[in-house]
Structure formats: structure tokens, C-alpha cells
Amino acid sequence: MPETVIAAARQFLRSFAKPCRILAAVSGGSDSKGLLVALHSAIGNGDREGFSLAACTIDHGLRPESAEEAAAVAAFCAELGIPHLVRRWQGDKPQTGIQAAARQKRYELLADAAAALDADCIATGHTRDDQLETIAMRRARGEGYGPGGAGMASTMLYGRRIWVLRPFLGLSRADIRGFLTARGVEWFDDPSNANPRFERVRVRSELKGSQEAPIAPWSAAQRAASSARAAALIESHVRVHETIVAEVELAQAGNMNDADWRRALLSVAAVLGGRNHLPGHATIERISGFLQKGMPGRMTAGGVVYDRRPNGLYLYREARSLSAxxxxxxxxxxxxxxxxxxxxxxxxxxxxxxxxxxxxxxxxxxxxxxxxxxxxxxxxxxxxxxxxxxxxxxxxxxxxxRIALYDTFLPGFDRTMADAVALLFGRERYPAPPVHDLFDRNGEGPGGLPWQRDARTLC
Structure with missing residues (x-):
């Protein structure tokens, strides 16, 4: 239903605390182009005064036709009167992990473009299809049970610099393509989206052949509630000395059957080890087994020493692999x-x-x-x-x-926990998003921002 796309754009604008300038990330594909057209229409119709729109296309330079496609998006934006920049990924590209590297560079270039265009936030065209693929991929990696099962957050802070918002997570790709077709707007299909070399493409193919779509075992509200409780546990049971040693109350240290405490402790350990992710399932089991024994001793995991003494548990970086x-x-x-x-x-x-x-x-x-x-x-x-x-x-x-877990990518539903970790290590709180946060400091909320829910409720 094309009208659901405009409804989602209007609801998105109403979620802001105050009017601002939005940078739309536009590749030329259907999702991002639908986002651009819908926001332009909603702002142009005066659904909320004071908003303005700019756009940016990232040319990754990975395909010969990418420069021509970026130029076509620029021309389309010019027709609509939308300020537009093209930013190109310069330099050598990695031979492995190309999609992860491209994602990192894409957000870096988008943040730079937002600064150049005086934008207050970035909006991307991620859809319900992308969300289902993300949940399926995390589940396949063993990350989909527990907090990771919440999927993508509707808000994400990049580099402590700028918030990235995903207003179309409640819409299907078919909804957006129907909206564009009804308006006579064409889009590009990136051939890499059909290349089975990439994990997301393989998962997308599997989902098309499946009778049932994956269901997130955790809602965004549950993830936010877990984050808030983990933050409270950190504040109550952990101290950090000189930013390099965490001291944990002995009575709490072995409580690894508590999922929120386990996540809190491992997040602190990740910062001490300079890691941007929590350890894998097997490593978590090994750490839990050591701590639950309750006996003094030391073990090392993820570059962090877990040093259990009669008076407490101490975590610190292992003195190995420390390059100049x-x-x-x-x-x-x-x-x-x-x-x-x-x-x-x-x-x-x-x-x-x-x-x-x-x-x-x-x-x-x-x-x-x-x-x-x-x-x-x-x-x-x-x-x-x-x-x-x-x-x-x-x-x-x-x-x-450096808070490696959150200083580059911070999901909005983890902000309470990220703040607790940041303060523990002597850093400032993370900036609040420009949209109304429906999760209060106790993690309560109705299940997501208004524009994250099923778009059928927005008509």
C-alpha cells in the first residue's frame, strides 16, 4: 500500500523533539529512493514546519557503473531541489571483509557529508526485509537468542558524532517499490545484492524459500529493559581503577546465570580488552564456568585476565600482543x-x-x-x-x-548501558537522539519508536 510509506514518513517527522535538517542516505536503490521521495513529500506538504532535507550518495567505487549511478541520483535530487553530495571511497579496498569495511567507510563519509550540509541526523532506508535478514544472520551465528535477537535498532549513534535513524523498519520492500511505481519513479538494482558470495544475499535467498519468517525473540523494549538493568548492576557492583582495572564484588562475580549480569560483566571486560564485540558462546561458557566455581585463580579470555582473589574479582588487560x-x-x-x-x-x-x-x-x-x-x-x-x-x-x-563496544556504533536501545560503562571509565554520557525516546531510564516502553512499528498501524 503506497499510502503506508507516506504515513511512516509523516509519523517519523512527528517523532522529533524539534524540527531539524535531515540527511537522507540515497544509493539509488528502491529503499533509499523511496525514503527520499517520501520525506520530500511529507516536508513539502507542511506536515511539520521547520524541517529541511539534504541527501548524500556514497560511491564505494566497487563497480564500474557506480559513478554513473551516483551522478543520476544527484540529477534526481537537483530536480527535487534537494541539496546533494557524492562522497567516494578513495584508496585501496580490503581483499576480505569488504562488506564490513564498506559499512564502516559509508557511515564515516555520511557523517562528514552531514557536517558539510549542516544536517542534524542521518536517515537510512532499512526495511522490515533487512531486519528479518539481520535476525536470521545473527541466529545462524548463535547471536539470535537473548539481546542480539532484537535485530537492528531504529536509532543508532555513529562515532559519538551523529544519530542514524531508520524510519522504514516497519515497511516491506514491496511497500516501498509500490509507492515508487505509483509515482513513476525508477530505481537501480545493485548486482551485488544477488551475489551469493555475501552472507546477507544467501540468507535473503533462504528466507524467500521459507514458509516462515524469523521472529525476533526480543523486542526493542525488552532489549532496552535488559540494557537498563545491566546498567544498574554495573553501577552497583563494579568499580574501575585508573581506567585499566575493574574490581567486581565477589558475591556478584559468579552470578553468570543472570543474563543481564553476564552481559554487564562481559561488556566491561570488552572495554578493558579493546574489543568492539562480546566474546563468542564457547568463550562465555568457559568464563562462566571459571567464575561459578568460586575458587581463587586466574584465567584469560579475549585478552583480559579474570583474576579471582579472596576479596574480589579483578579484570585487566593481559600483557601480551601490545604493539607500539x-x-x-x-x-x-x-x-x-x-x-x-x-x-x-x-x-x-x-x-x-x-x-x-x-x-x-x-x-x-x-x-x-x-x-x-x-x-x-x-x-x-x-x-x-x-x-x-x-x-x-x-x-x-x-x-x-576508548569504549570500543559503543564509540563507533551505539544501538539506541543500549544507550542506558553505554552511559553506565562510559561513566565507569571516566567518559561523558553519549548524546541523546533527536527523536523522542520511548524507553525511559528503566527501559520501559511500548515496543519501539512510533515509526518502528508495523506501518499498518500508521494509516
Whole structure:
């Protein structure tokens, strides 16, 4: 039903706390072009005053015809009077993991385009079809039972910079194509969407031949509630010392049958290990088994040492695989996935792990940690020195903990938990989305933002 597409666009505009400028990500395919046309129509009809629309096309440079398609989208936007930019992925492309790399670069370029066009947020054309594929893929990887089963979030913060919104998650691709056909608007079909080399394409083919679509075992509201409870558990039972050691109350440490606590603890561990994802099922089982035994001892998983003592559980980075990182003057680099380091000097500096006992060791002892824990944890702390040995003196550098789990991609329904983790490691809270968040700080809500629900309820 074409009218459901306009209804979803109108409801999307009504969800904003205040009018703003929206950047539509438009590839030229049916989903993104439908988003552009629907938002342009809704804004043009004055459904809510004060909104404006801009657009950006990312040319990944992976197909010969991609530049021509981007130019066609630019011409289409010009006909509608919509400011438009084309951003091209320059440089060499990876031989493996091309889709993940392309996704990362796409959002980076979209964020840059949003800044250039003074946009307040980015809107993408992800549909219910994309959501079902995502749920099926996560389930196949063993991630679809529990919080991962909620699928894509209707809001996502990229790089602590800008919110990405998905207003069409309640619509099918057929709805959008019907809408475009009724308006006489054509679109491109990317041949990579039919290439079985890619996981999503294989899953899409399997879903077409299936009699039943996958159902998300967790709703967005359930995921938000889990996030809120995990945040409360973190605030009650975990302390972090000098950003490199987490101290966990012994009575809570072994409570690994509690899914929310398990997720909370492993999220803290992921930050300490510089990982942007939680460990796999087998590793989680190994960690749980160790902690549930309740016996003193140490184990290592995901680059993190789980050091259980009679007075508490301590988590810290294993002092292995710690490479050096040279940072040019004025530049910022990530060291070991754990720290953002900005060089405030006029000469290059190098970040390494200490070769011997350092001031980190004493600071941890002064904080009340057992000497053995302090010594081991200090060996994985950042040490900054001039890259050239002949340069002496103190180093001006800004060092902040990187929240690898959330600093690049933060699903909106995990913001409560992300804030708790960020504050634990001395970082600021993440910015709120521009749309009304129907999940309060206790994670309660009616199941998603208005434009995330089935579009039939929006007519």
C-alpha cells in the first residue's frame, strides 16, 4: 500500500523533539529512493514546519557503473531541489571483509557529508526485509537468542558524532517499490545484492524459500529493559581503577546465570580488552564456568585476565600482543583498541607498554588493589615517550579510554548501558537522539519508536 510509506514518513517527522535538517542516505536503490521521495513529500506538504532535507550518495567505487549511478541520483535530487553530495571511497579496498569495511567507510563519509550540509541526523532506508535478514544472520551465528535477537535498532549513534535513524523498519520492500511505481519513479538494482558470495544475499535467498519468517525473540523494549538493568548492576557492583582495572564484588562475580549480569560483566571486560564485540558462546561458557566455581585463580579470555582473589574479582588487560604506536604531532591514534591518544607535542611520540614497574603500578597500589594485581595490570598500561631517543622532557598528550563496544556504533536501545560503562571509565554520557525516546531510564516502553512499528498501524 503506497499510502503506508507516506504515513511512516509523516509519523517519523512527528517523532522529533524539534524540527531539524535531515540527511537522507540515497544509493539509488528502491529503499533509499523511496525514503527520499517520501520525506520530500511529507516536508513539502507542511506536515511539520521547520524541517529541511539534504541527501548524500556514497560511491564505494566497487563497480564500474557506480559513478554513473551516483551522478543520476544527484540529477534526481537537483530536480527535487534537494541539496546533494557524492562522497567516494578513495584508496585501496580490503581483499576480505569488504562488506564490513564498506559499512564502516559509508557511515564515516555520511557523517562528514552531514557536517558539510549542516544536517542534524542521518536517515537510512532499512526495511522490515533487512531486519528479518539481520535476525536470521545473527541466529545462524548463535547471536539470535537473548539481546542480539532484537535485530537492528531504529536509532543508532555513529562515532559519538551523529544519530542514524531508520524510519522504514516497519515497511516491506514491496511497500516501498509500490509507492515508487505509483509515482513513476525508477530505481537501480545493485548486482551485488544477488551475489551469493555475501552472507546477507544467501540468507535473503533462504528466507524467500521459507514458509516462515524469523521472529525476533526480543523486542526493542525488552532489549532496552535488559540494557537498563545491566546498567544498574554495573553501577552497583563494579568499580574501575585508573581506567585499566575493574574490581567486581565477589558475591556478584559468579552470578553468570543472570543474563543481564553476564552481559554487564562481559561488556566491561570488552572495554578493558579493546574489543568492539562480546566474546563468542564457547568463550562465555568457559568464563562462566571459571567464575561459578568460586575458587581463587586466574584465567584469560579475549585478552583480559579474570583474576579471582579472596576479596574480589579483578579484570585487566593481559600483557601480551601490545604493539607500539607512533603518533605524529597534533594527531590522534588508537592504541591497543583501548585508548585514544592525542599528541600535543611538536614531534612524534610513541605509545608502548611499560618495560618495567611504572607509576601505574604505584597508583593502583595506592588505590587499594592487591600488589600482584597492580603489577600485572600496570604492564599493559600506556606509556608515552618521544619517538626520537635524543628528545627528553615530559610529554604533552591527551589520553582517554576508548569504549570500543559503543564509540563507533551505539544501538539506541543500549544507550542506558553505554552511559553506565562510559561513566565507569571516566567518559561523558553519549548524546541523546533527536527523536523522542520511548524507553525511559528503566527501559520501559511500548515496543519501539512510533515509526518502528508495523506501518499498518500508521494509516
Amino acid at each position: 604506536c607512533v603518533i605524529d604531532p597534533g594527531a590522534t591514534s588508537v592504541w591497543d583498541g583501548r585508548f585514544n591518544v592525542t599528541n600535543g607535542e611538536r614531534h612524534p611520540v610513541v605509545v608502548t607498554a611499560p618495560q618495567q614497574d611504572s607509576q601505574w603500578n604505584q597508583r593502583l597500589i595506592d588505590a587499594g588493589l592487591p600488589p600482584g594485581v597492580a603489577k600485572r595490570a600496570a604492564r599493559a598500561a600506556p606509556q608515552i615517550a618521544p619517538a626520537q631517543a635524543e628528545i627528553a622532557g615530559s610529554i604533552r598528550a591527551k589520553v582517554e579510554c
